[in-house]
Amino acid sequence: MEELIILLKYIFLGSLQGFTEPIPISSSGHLVIAQELFGIEMSVDDFTFEILMNFASLLAVLAIYRKDLIRLATNSLSYVRIKTEETxxxxxxxxxxxxxxxxxxxxxxLFEDTIAAVFRSTKTVAVALIATGIALFFIRNLKGRKNDGDLTWKDAVIVGFAQAIALIPGVSRSGATIVAAMGLGMKQxxxxxxxxxxxxxxxxxxxxxKIPDLALGDMWLPYLLAFIFSFGFSYFALKWFMNIMARGNLIYFTIYCLVVGFGFLIFG
Incomplete structure (x- = not known):
């Protein structure tokens, strides 16, 4: 019975991480919330879990954007040899x-461990979710005019620092970077x-x-199941989020972040 509970716990955590990774509601924040709500003892400092779930989400992104990646790689290599406007x-x-x-x-x-230690609490996650919800509200109707070829190094730096802010649990990586990108005038x-x-x-x-910290041991089956579910939910969530963006329905994520954020701030 205990083994079944462990399997279900990791399936749940893998599914949760996979689903929340691509959408702007913070996967790290929801893992903290899940631990608080359900009394899950596994720490999000579990490096093996973190590595495998990251890899699962990465594979989902690679699968969905494979055509873009092939084009970018091919044209970038071609540009080194033959410089054209398209390449x-x-x-x-x-x-x-x-x-x-x-x-x-x-x-x-330099600071990931310090940031995690200082900011990992449900209150911090709640505040971060509220901030995310507000930011999404302000960019929800922006259309933008910049295509891929219109970006500048300044755009890259600003979006890069937005991604760095997402090291704080509760700040969504996709949310922070998309808010910054659309705020800079990029098309959706x-x-x-x-x-x-x-x-x-x-x-x-x-x-x-972190791969030197990878250690499966007797936990190979829970980790494998978590990996499979994380990949599946990441793939589904990213496709779903792309559809939400195309329809201009970011307000749903604003409402969710504000409700969950204020809920945990008041009652957590």
């Missing part, structure tokens, strides 16, 4: 993704693509840095 735009897009990765990469390496499709392609290098970096 230049994709080369610069990749360059800006790399630039935007730097703030979160540096701050994460460009903001979405830049945000989720930006997830790739930062996720790969996290996996490479």
């Amino acid at each position: 230049k735009k994709d080369f610069q897009f990749v360059l800006y993704l790399l630039i935007a990765t730097i703030p979160a990469g540096v701050i994460g390496l 499709e460009t903001a979405l693509r830049f945000s989720f392609l930006l997830f790739i290098p930062i996720s790969l970096g996290l996996i490479l840095v």
Whole structure:
């Protein structure tokens, strides 16, 4: 019976992390909330769980954006040999993704443990969710004019620092980067693509840095199930979020973040 409970716990956590990772409601914040609500003892400091769930979400992003990734890689390599306007735009897009990765990469390496220790509480998560909800409210109707080829290095830096802010539990990575991107005038499709392609290098970096801490042991089955469910829910949630964005229905996430945030701030 105890083994079944452990399996169900990790299936639940994997599903929760997978579903909340792509949408702007903070996966790390919801893991903290889940622990508080259901008395789950597993710490989100569990490096093996963190690595595997990150990898599952990464695979979902790679699957959905595979055509964009192939085009960007092909055209960027072509630009090195034959410089054309079309290949230049994709080369610069990749360059800006790399630039935007730097703030979160540096701050994460230096201060991630400190940030997690200081800010990991339901009150912090509640405040962060409220801030996310307010930010989403202000950009909900923005259409933007910047396509992939219209971005600048300044856009990349600002979106990069927005991603760094998401190191605080309760601040959604996708929410922070999309709010910043759309606030800078990017079209919704460009903001979405830049945000989720930006997830790739930062996720790969996290996996490479923390892979020495990977330890399956007797927990291989719970971790495997959590991984499978995390991948499935990440894939579904990202597709669903893309549809929500296309319909201009970000207000749903605003309402959710505010209700949950104020709920835990008052009653948590």
